[in-house]
Amino acid sequence: MDAGREKSALDSEGERQYCELCGKMENLLKCARCRSCFYCSKEHQKQHWKKHKLVCKEADEPQVFKRPEEHPSRLRLQENGGEATSTSARSALGTGPRNPNNLKRNGQSKPNTQKLATEYIAPCMNKHGMCVVDNFLGEEIGMSILANVLALRKTGRFTDGQLVSQKSDSSTDIRGDKITWIEGKEPGCENISFLMSCMDDVVRHCNGKLGSYKINGRTKAMVACYPGNGAGYVRHVDNPNGDGRCVTCIYYLNKDWDSREHGGLLRIFPEGKSSFADIDPKFDRLLLFWSDRRNPHEVQPSYATRYAITVWYFDADERARAKEKYLTGGGEKGVKVELNKAEDSGS
Numbered sequence: 545m546d547a548g549r550e551k552s553a554l555d556s557e558g559e560r561q562y563c564e565l566c567g568k569m570e571n572l573l574k575c576a577r578c579r580s581c582f583y584c585s586k587e588h589q590k591q592h593w594k595k596h597k598l599v600c601k602e603a604d605e606p607q608v609f610k611r612p613e614e615h616p617s618r619l620r621l622q623e624n625g626g627e628a629t630s631t632s633a634r635s636a637l638g639t640g641p642r643n644p645n646n647l648k649r650n651g652q653s654k655p656n657t658q659k660l661a662t663e664y665i666a667p668c669m670n671k672h673g674m675c676v677v678d679n680f681l682g683e684e685i686g687m688s689i690l691a692n693v694l695a696l697r698k699t700g701r702f703t704d705g706q707l708v709s710q711k712s713d714s715s716t717d718i719r720g721d722k723i724t725w726i727e728g729k730e731p732g733c734e735n736i737s738f739l740m741s742c743m744d745d746v747v748r749h750c751n752g753k754l755g756s757y758k759i760n761g762r763t764k765a766m767v768a769c770y771p772g773n774g775a776g777y778v779r780h781v782d783n784p785n786g787d788g789r790c791v792t793c794i795y796y797l798n799k800d801w802d803s804r805e806h807g808g809l810l811r812i813f814p815e816g817k818s819s820f821a822d823i824d825p826k827f828d829r830l831l832l833f834w835s836d837r838r839n840p841h842e843v844q845p846s847y848a849t850r851y852a853i854t855v856w857y858f859d860a861d862e863r864a865r866a867k868e869k870y871l872t873g874g875g876e877k878g879v880k881v882e883l884n885k886a887e888d889s890g891s
Contacts, residue, residue: 563588564582564596568584578600661746661749666753669833672814674831674839677831683828686828688735689797690827691735692732693736696732697769705721705722705768720770721843722770739765747762754790759859760858765853767851767852768851771849773847779840786865786866787862787863790834790836790857791833792833793856794854796825797852799827800827801825805847808844808847809844812840814838
């Protein structure tokens with residue numbers, strides 16, 4: 545519980561911190577356990593402990609935001625074209641719940657997706673329409689997934705990303721990524737399959753809690769590579785015409801990514817808001833957001849190789865209506881994959 549002796553108002557990424565009790569931003573002490581909460585004095589830490597102990601965990605587990613009501617992620621918020629850091633954006637990423645009974649699948653540990661989904665992701669999605677989780681699977685598993693992706697690229701499986709409605713002479717005018725679709729059963733994709741099962745677990749535990757959606761399936765996984773030659777993806781909506789996709793789920797695989805040097809930010813323009821959200825495609829970061837017109841977004845030009853794995857989840861009713869109208873989701877060819885059956889472990 546004791547606060548560490550670090551007296552700084554800046555975290556490791558240079559973002560301002562503040563006392564959790566009074567908001568003071570100078571001469572702060574850091575919680576020695578979770579290393580993500582700050583206090584101006586030990587007295588204020590003691591006063592706040594009854595509340596903080598509910599979220600204070602060791603800092604080596606998946607990181608989520610301390611409070612779902614805060615704006616999701618360390619976002620650079622810009623109001624009316626000028627850069628401004630909001631109170632919520634000043635808040636550091638907190639630490640997600642520790643799972644003492646992690647699942648093992650093929651020797652890999654699964655995160656406690658049930659608590660993560662019900663206590664953080666679902667409330668955050670319903671309030672903000674987007675949600676970010678850092679350190680989702682950990683360094684070792686993240687690297688094993690990246691190894692699968694790099695092997696796929698070596699085999700020449702990636703092709704130019706396609707558009708549903710071709711409105712230019714070349715799709716590269718709009719999107720510059722190279723992609724391949726993975727079901728999860730392919731040889732050499734075992735770790736990508738494990739990621740997909742973890743995504744499924746998260747969404748399954750959120751099911752019935754995400755707006756009015758009833759999620760009954762998903763697409764294959766789209767593995768995308770931006771080659772680092774300034775390639776990006778212009779502002780667009782994943783599901784502008786009711787094709788059934790309700791949640792976009794993206795996992796990033798980019799080690800030591802610095803957007804100031806490498807570019808590649810995902811910029812989301814939430815409908816009806818003057819601010820936008822910039823999300824760094826950092827290694828082992830999971831991003832979820834509504835797939836429809838509420839979240840237009842773009843991938844800014846990337847100047848280093850940028851990898852991401854995206855899965856779209858279907859709302860049952862909208863998907864059924866879309867099938868009646870012969871609609872298919874953007875690039876995913878209408879393939880529906882049922883969510884994996886729940887494990888008995890309470891993952």
